[in-house]
Amino acid sequence: MAKISINLATGSFQKEEIIVGIDLGTTNSLVAFINPDKNPQVINDSGKGVLVPSVVYFNNQNEAVVGNEAKEFLTTDPSNTIFSVKRLLGRSYKDVADHAATFSYKIIDDDTDALVKIQAGNRFYTPIELSAEILKELKARAEHALKTPVNRAVITVPAYFNDSQRQATRDAGKLAGLDVMRIVNEPTAASLAYGIGLDPSQQKTIAVYDLGGGTFDVSILQIQNGIFEVLATNGNTYLGGDDFDRAILEYWIAQNKLEVTALAQNNVLMQTLRLQAEAAKKALSSQNLYNEKVGEIWCTLDRQTFEQLIAAKVEETITACKNALKDADLSANDIDEVILVGGSTRTPYVKQAVEHFFGKKPQDNINPDEVVALGAAIQADVLAGNRSDILLLDVTPLSLGIETMGGLMDVIIARNSKVPTKAGRQYTTSVDGQVNMKISVYQGERDLVKENRKLAEFDLKGIPAMPAGLPKVDINFLLNADGILTVQAIELRSGVKQEIEITPSYGLSDDTVEKMLLDSIEHAQSDVQQRMLIEARSEGEQLQYTAERFIEKHAEHLTEAEIAETKTHIEALKTALGSQDKDTILKKADELNEFTRPFAERVMDAAISTAMKGKKIE
Numbered sequence: 001m002a003k004i005s006i007n008l009a010t011g012s013f014q015k016e017e018i019i020v021g022i023d024l025g026t027t028n029s030l031v032a033f034i035n036p037d038k039n040p041q042v043i044n045d046s047g048k049g050v051l052v053p054s055v056v057y058f059n060n061q062n063e064a065v066v067g068n069e070a071k072e073f074l075t076t077d078p079s080n081t082i083f084s085v086k087r088l089l090g091r092s093y094k095d096v097a098d099h100a101a102t103f104s105y106k107i108i109d110d111d112t113d114a115l116v117k118i119q120a121g122n123r124f125y126t127p128i129e130l131s132a133e134i135l136k137e138l139k140a141r142a143e144h145a146l147k148t149p150v151n152r153a154v155i156t157v158p159a160y161f162n163d164s165q166r167q168a169t170r171d172a173g174k175l176a177g178l179d180v181m182r183i184v185n186e187p188t189a190a191s192l193a194y195g196i197g198l199d200p201s202q203q204k205t206i207a208v209y210d211l212g213g214g215t216f217d218v219s220i221l222q223i224q225n226g227i228f229e230v231l232a233t234n235g236n237t238y239l240g241g242d243d244f245d246r247a248i249l250e251y252w253i254a255q256n257k258l259e260v261t262a263l264a265q266n267n268v269l270m271q272t273l274r275l276q277a278e279a280a281k282k283a284l285s286s287q288n289l290y291n292e293k294v295g296e297i298w299c300t301l302d303r304q305t306f307e308q309l310i311a312a313k314v315e316e317t318i319t320a321c322k323n324a325l326k327d328a329d330l331s332a333n334d335i336d337e338v339i340l341v342g343g344s345t346r347t348p349y350v351k352q353a354v355e356h357f358f359g360k361k362p363q364d365n366i367n368p369d370e371v372v373a374l375g376a377a378i379q380a381d382v383l384a385g386n387r388s389d390i391l392l393l394d395v396t397p398l399s400l401g402i403e404t405m406g407g408l409m410d411v412i413i414a415r416n417s418k419v420p421t422k423a424g425r426q427y428t429t430s431v432d433g434q435v436n437m438k439i440s441v442y443q444g445e446r447d448l449v450k451e452n453r454k455l456a457e458f459d460l461k462g463i464p465a466m467p468a469g470l471p472k473v474d475i476n477f478l479l480n481a482d483g484i485l486t487v488q489a490i491e492l493r494s495g496v497k498q499e500i501e502i503t504p505s506y507g508l509s510d511d512t513v514e515k516m517l518l519d520s521i522e523h524a525q526s527d528v529q530q531r532m533l534i535e536a537r538s539e540g541e542q543l544q545y546t547a548e549r550f551i552e553k554h555a556e557h558l559t560e561a562e563i564a565e566t567k568t569h570i571e572a573l574k575t576a577l578g579s580q581d582k583d584t585i586l587k588k589a590d591e592l593n594e595f596t597r598p599f600a601e602r603v604m605d606a607a608i609s610t611a612m613k614g615k616k617i618e
């Protein structure tokens with residue numbers, strides 16, 4: 001849907017509203033768009049620079065300052081300067097507790113299972129609100145540079161982000177006043193920027209190696225028919241260019257024989273040295289020697305020494321590449337292209353290590369810290385309908401389903417289904433005249449819903465009163481490309497309908513997913529037995545109900561003896577239902593069924609002919 005908007009600055013019409021692409025990074029964020037020449041371009045508003053440090057500072061009026069300006073407060077006012085907020089998006093305190101010490105601001109830990117909050121000044125902020133501040137800054141810069149309102153965006157996230165983190169990113173966009181058209185995986189965006197996957201006839205397997213400021217990940221993607229599928233991801237969310245800076249800093253401290261405890265107390269000097277270390281690292285990407293002085297401290301470093309300092313960290317990333325290939329069941333030879341992403345891949349030693357491991361020269365023509373945003377802009381262009389469509393595929397980690405009779409899990413979308421996906425099933429009522437139906441949505445692999453994770457519950461109300469089994473209730477699950485689930489229930493005879501939206505993995509950590517999977521394997525056998533018992537019981541109860549209603553309603557067509565014997569069979573079934581023995585239940589149910597069948601048919605015929613008498617058949 002292309003909208004027509006008016007460019008407020010020039011008064012001219014702009015035919016299509018621009019959808020921007022945003023790389024919301026841990027260290028740096030940036031925004032890109034497709035320029036009038038149809039090429040992706042990063043936005044550099046008034047020469048402020050392309051990269052906006054992902055740092056938010058709150059001054060004593062609780063006003064947010066974002067980017068380079070905020071970064072300066074890291075030393076002078078660390079408790080009110082929030083960095084790396086992306087690590088906290090969609091996470092609980094429990095998820096981040098191991099690393100809580102690395103944050104210089106206060107993360108609230110009262111409820112370790114709930115999503116985290118951060119304190120700055122006398123206020124509390126959610127990571128969503130903080131990310132929204134960064135997004136607002138990017139939106140403002142884009143609007144200023146492009147001289148047009150920017151309301152729609154594609155935002156990228158790491159491939160390993162779970163649904164909760166994706167939803168949080170989407171919410172941050174909404175809060176910043178952006179209509180988030182799609183959440184796209186960073187490696188997918190990077191491949192798009194290199195034009196890989198734009199041609200639907202292309203089939204390729206690629207590796208995206210992304211080494212940023214504080215995080216590392218490698219993704220193996222398969223691209224086929226314009227569809228991007230993540231085969232595997234691996235990495236370390238606490239490994240990146242910051243570690244290189246730290247290694248340099250420690251080296252200088254040793255070289256200059258600096259007093260560590262004294263230094264630790266001198267925040268300003270520490271920060272100056274840290275910035276100097278980063279400058280040295282960057283310089284060594286294009287020269288062989290760095291030589292500066294900070295006061296009396298010699299900040300000297302040559303490339304070879306630098307490479308020795310970072311060798312172990314780089315080796316760690318290569319091990320992750322190995323593991324990713326293994327998970328994808330591939331070898332390095334199977335990889336058609338390797339793409340470098342993240343500012344830290346500018347370091348020649350990193351490039352060489354990647355080239356050596358994969359046995360081919362990686363793609364590095366596009367600035368590695370801009371490539372993701374550029375790709376996001378291309379994806380935005382696709383969504384705007386300006387390019388042939390491209391689908392992005394992911395899989396859902398756990399099965400999704402609803403509770404049916406006896407507390408059983410009825411899976412509607414199976415685990416590992418590719419998203420987006422759609423599935424549905426038809427249900428009916430179990431009691432005559434039932435007008436409401438409770439729909440409880442669960443996630444997990446166990447046969448009993450009580451062992452799974454409840455996501456939501458709602459009532460389909462206003463089903464017209466009908467005999468049990470007659471209403472037809474369609475339950476449809478639609479899981480979209482961002483992992484958001486819409487559950488719709490509709491009674492087909494009356495058209496009554498109810499719908500809810502759920503984010504299946506909000507607050508669900510990878511560890512929990514893993515535990516849920518392991519539990520299901522461990523309990524597979526007992527689960528099956530329980531399921532069979534419950535199914536037998538439900539069947540028995542349903543039959544008991546129907547039989548009781550039957551003799552009550554149709555007493556006039558039955559003999560005393562038939563009624564008495566039916567009651568005896570019902571009693572026998574009731575006794576069996578009280579037991580744990582599925583075979584006895586099924587046997588008694590069968591006997592009741594067999595006994596009543598002949599006269600049930602007789603009564604039905606009679607009832608139908610009575611009913612027909614009063615009605616004309618048109």
Ligand code: ADP
Nearest residue numbers: 025026027028212213241282285342343344346
């Ligand atoms: P993120 O994706 O984590 O937000 P970026 O991709 O922007 O981060 O990468 C930031 C990192 O890249 C920082 O550690 C920065 O020092 C490093 N970096 C930037 N330029 C260079 C360079 N020329 N040489 C080496 N490292 C660099």
Ligand code: MG
Nearest residue numbers: 025026212342
């Ligand atoms: Mg990045």
